[in-house]
Amino acid sequence: xxxxxxxxxxxxxxxxxxxxxxxxxxxxxxxxxxxxxxxxxxxxxxxxxxxxxxxxxxxxxxxxxxxxxxxxxxxxxxxxxxxxxxxxxxxxxxxxxxxxxxxxxxxxxxxxxxxxxxxxxxxxxxxxxxxxxxxxxxxxxxxxxxxxxxxxxxxxxxxxxxxxxxxxxxxxxxxxxxxxxxxxxxxxxxxxxxxxxxxxxxxxxxxxxxxxxxxxxxxxxxxxxxxxxxxxxxxxxxxxxxxxxxxxxxxxxxxxxxxxxxxxxxxxxxxxxxxxxxxxxxxxxxxxx
Numbered sequence: 001x002x003x004x005x006x007x008x009x010x011x012x013x014x015x016x017x018x019x020x021x022x023x024x025x026x027x028x029x030x031x032x033x034x035x036x037x038x039x040x041x042x043x044x045x046x047x048x049x050x051x052x053x054x055x056x057x058x059x060x061x062x063x064x065x066x067x068x069x070x071x072x073x074x075x076x077x078x079x080x081x082x083x084x085x086x087x088x089x090x091x092x093x094x095x096x097x098x099x100x101x102x103x104x105x106x107x108x109x110x111x112x113x114x115x116x117x118x119x120x121x122x123x124x125x126x127x128x129x130x131x132x133x134x135x136x137x138x139x140x141x142x143x144x145x146x147x148x149x150x151x152x153x154x155x156x157x158x159x160x161x162x163x164x165x166x167x168x169x170x171x172x173x174x175x176x177x178x179x180x181x182x183x184x185x186x187x188x189x190x191x192x193x194x195x196x197x198x199x200x201x202x203x204x205x206x207x208x209x210x211x212x213x214x215x216x217x218x219x220x221x222x223x224x225x226x227x228x229x230x231x232x233x234x235x236x237x238x239x240x241x242x243x244x245x246x247x248x249x250x251x252x253x254x255x256x257x258x259x260x261x262x263x264x265x266x267x268x269x270x271x272x273x274x275x276x277x278x279x280x281x282x283x284x285x286x287x288x289x
Contacts, residue, residue, distance in 0.1 A: 006178075009162040012145050025145030025168070032137045040130040047126060053118045060112025061105040065096075068104020072097025076231070076240045099219060099245045102135075106215065124208035129194055132214050136187030139180050146172045148180030150228035170230075177228035186221040190214070209256050216252030219245045 014022045037058065041051040073095040074081045074088045081088055113120045142148040146161040147168030153176055161172035169176075194214060197203035203210060223238065223245040231239030238246065 005156045006159045007162055023145050025141050028141040028144055029138055036130045036134040043126050053116055057109050057113050061109040064108025065101040065105030069096030069101030072100025099248045121207040124211040128211045128214040129191055132187055132191035135218055136184045139184035142180040150177030150179030151230055153177045179225055179228045183222055183225035187218050190217050209259050212252040212255045216249045219249035
């Protein structure tokens with residue numbers, strides 16, 4: 001058996017007292033989410049958007065992400081749910097498919113923003129970078145729990161998890177591709193590239209195209225990373241999760257094309273005024289939801 005150059009041997013559990021035990025992965029993920037929300041709120045205030053709308057939008061994202069993620073998980077594990085389809089509603093059987101969860105959360109979050117009367121397009125452009133950071137850093141937190149290990153591999157970058165754990169992957173001691181790191185690092189590099197493009201004026205975010213581009217790019221990174229997953233191939237070299245990621249990337253591209261074609265006519269009809277601009281001049285003067 002090949003020996004991994006990167007071997008982790010630590011306790012993945014944070015023990016607080018005699019009864020309270022929390023996984024370090026969970027603590028790190030909570031810290032990532034909190035940090036990203038604070039950054040998003042700061043960006044919203046800087047751009048004249050109401051930061052409190054962010055809380056409603058985030059709450060609105062949750063049900064769509066859970067429903068979409070569970071449906072995607074059922075598709076990935078179709079054999080397990082074919083005999084008992086109602087098991088998808090059982091909270092005792094955890095599991096979400098991330099690409100489907102992102103799509104579901106995007107739709108429900110946009111719906112809640114529209115109910116608020118918030119400028120959906122401006123929020124979409126603002127949240128592109130924070131979303132990439134959340135997806136990338138969140139994926140890296142899986143390394144603290146040994147989750148997301150890929151196919152066995154003898155390369156210098158292979159990782160293995162020693163000790164009793166409990167770890168989140170089967171055969172954690174077997175040197176394997178760090179698939180979670182592939183996707184996490186690739187996504188964070190995309191976030192850095194998008195920040196540079198925004199700073200240089202190459203990209204701009206007045207509408208939802210920037211968010212669709214960010215999600216589509218992340219989906220491509222995820223599809224490439226899926227080539228190292230342990231899932232069986234169903235279409236070419238891609239497993240079901242990779243196929244779902246590719247489908248999401250194609251959907252985002254179609255959305256960008258549709259918005260690009262529609263935008264000039266919308267600008268002409270409105271006399272060149274920005275799309276999705278709120279009717280009130282001061283966001284703080286907007287009636288409360």
